[in-house]
Amino acid sequence: MMSGLCHCKIGPSILNADLSCLASESQKMLDNGADYLHLDVMDGHFVPNLTFGAPLVQCLRKHIPHAFFDLHMMVAQPEKWVKDMAEAGADQYTFHLEATSDPESLIKQIREAGMKVGIGIKPNTPVEDVLPFVDKVDMVLIMTVEPGFGGQKFMSNMMPKVKCLREKYPRLDIEVDGGVGLSTIEEVAKAGANMIVSGSAIVKSSDPKSVIDQLRAAVNKWAIKESPP
Numbered sequence: 001m002m003s004g005l006c007h008c009k010i011g012p013s014i015l016n017a018d019l020s021c022l023a024s025e026s027q028k029m030l031d032n033g034a035d036y037l038h039l040d041v042m043d044g045h046f047v048p049n050l051t052f053g054a055p056l057v058q059c060l061r062k063h064i065p066h067a068f069f070d071l072h073m074m075v076a077q078p079e080k081w082v083k084d085m086a087e088a089g090a091d092q093y094t095f096h097l098e099a100t101s102d103p104e105s106l107i108k109q110i111r112e113a114g115m116k117v118g119i120g121i122k123p124n125t126p127v128e129d130v131l132p133f134v135d136k137v138d139m140v141l142i143m144t145v146e147p148g149f150g151g152q153k154f155m156s157n158m159m160p161k162v163k164c165l166r167e168k169y170p171r172l173d174i175e176v177d178g179g180v181g182l183s184t185i186e187e188v189a190k191a192g193a194n195m196i197v198s199g200s201a202i203v204k205s206s207d208p209k210s211v212i213d214q215l216r217a218a219v220n221k222w223a224i225k226e227s228p229p
């Protein structure tokens with residue numbers, strides 16, 4: 001198995017960056033080759049940790065006008081924050097399937113607010129649960145740690161979920177998040193993920209550009225190439 005007919009994109013998670021300098025830390029990631037920014041929103045209910053909400057996203061957007069913001073919404077009521085996040089400047093709203101009783105109407109609500117839609121699943125949620133919604137979203141996120149904290153150990157046993165999705169959907173954007181770095185990227189790339197969230201491995205490196213370049217190279221090595229006409 002390998003990544004599909006879609007581009008590799010590297011999205012640093014700024015969770016473990018120096019959050020007192022969020023704008024400059026984010027800009028540094030972009031200057032070092034990041035394709036987008038993955039912003040982890042936690043509400044202390046869906047996950048046992050608390051980060052930030054729309055006011056911070058709005059401030060960051062003023063400093064970073066052009067980058068793609070992927071909002072990873074680890075919140076208990078994802079319906080509640082769609083409008084605020086859209087107005088704050090989010091490009092994609094990635095909610096957790098476990099957090100809503102009505103994914104279809106949430107997807108519609110996100111689209112109507114003008115954002116792309118991501119749908120994520122936690123490690124204990126089977127991939128089959130997300131399949132009915134894949135055709136309606138822009139991206140599927142397979143969590144490779146229990147959501148809540150950066151710097152945790154990558155769960156290899158999530159790779160069959162990625163493989164299953166890639167086999168069924170060669171063009172789908174498949175994101176992995178949690179413990180992804182230079183020692184785990186090969187498995188991720190082989191399984192077929194093309195959107196790579198990496199926090200500690202990039203942010204804590206003295207050479208983030210080199211880490212981003214190596215992550216991208218691994219994904220591209222396994223990518224399916226479009227056959228010439």
Ligand SMILES: O=C(CO)[C@H](O)[C@H](O)COP(=O)(O)O
Binds near residue numbers: 072148149151178
């Ligand atoms: O959603 C997350 C945690 O819930 C983070 O995006 C993730 O943990 C990234 O950090 P790291 O690469 O250090 O694991």
Ligand SMILES: [Fe+2]
Binds near residue numbers: 177
């Ligand atoms: Fe995340």
